[in-house]
Structures are given as C-alpha cells and as structure tokens.
Amino acid sequence: MTSTNIEAVTTGKVWKIEVQAGASVQADGVVMILESMKMEIPVQAPVAGVISQILVQEGDIVEEGQTVATLA
Structure with a gap:
C-alpha cells in the first residue's frame, strides 16, 4: 500500500486540525x-483516503x- 503526503x-x-488519524477524507x-x-x-x-498520520x-x-x- 502506498501513502500520499499532505503538504x-x-x-x-497550524491554527486548527480538522481531522484525526483514522478519519476518512474526500x-x-x-x-x-x-x-x-x-x-x-x-x-x-490531494486525493480521497484515510488519514494515517498527523505529523x-x-x-x-x-x-x-x-x-x-499522510493518507493511506
């Protein structure tokens, strides 16, 4: 499985984090x-997926x- 970085x-x-690890995003x-x-x-x-890590x-x-x- 490849992961996608969110940059x-x-x-x-960082003012506000809207999602946590494990959340699905569009x-x-x-x-x-x-x-x-x-x-x-x-x-x-950048793509739909599940948040694997908030760094x-x-x-x-x-x-x-x-x-x-990162997105999984």
Missing part, C-alpha cells in the same frame, strides 16, 4: 487550517512544502 501550502502556524477535503499573515489557509487532501500539532510553525499528514 503545507504556505509557511505559517479529495480536496480540509485536513487543517494554517494561519499566515492573519489569513486562514486550508490544507486540503504536526496545533500551534506548530510549518514551512511551505512540509509534510503535515
């Missing part, structure tokens, strides 16, 4: 919300392109 779309702070479903320059930016699943916590600072979760 941060911009540098910012393609383009919101996994978490980043805050950058007082804007809320959704991080979306960050609310309040963490992430870099653009950083893997923040």
Whole structure:
C-alpha cells in the first residue's frame, strides 16, 4: 500500500486540525487550517483516503512544502 503526503501550502502556524488519524477524507477535503499573515489557509487532501498520520500539532510553525499528514 502506498501513502500520499499532505503538504503545507504556505509557511505559517497550524491554527486548527480538522481531522484525526483514522478519519476518512474526500479529495480536496480540509485536513487543517494554517494561519499566515492573519489569513486562514486550508490544507486540503490531494486525493480521497484515510488519514494515517498527523505529523504536526496545533500551534506548530510549518514551512511551505512540509509534510503535515499522510493518507493511506
């Protein structure tokens, strides 16, 4: 089984994690919300699947392109 990485779309702070490991998500479903320059930016699943890991916590600072979760 291959996994798919979900990456941060911009540098910012993890404001809210919308799903937990084990949750099913649809393609383009919101996994978490980043805050950058007082804007809320959704991080979306690139494909439908089940969240296998959340690699960050609310309040963490992430870099653009950083893997923040994985889909199985």
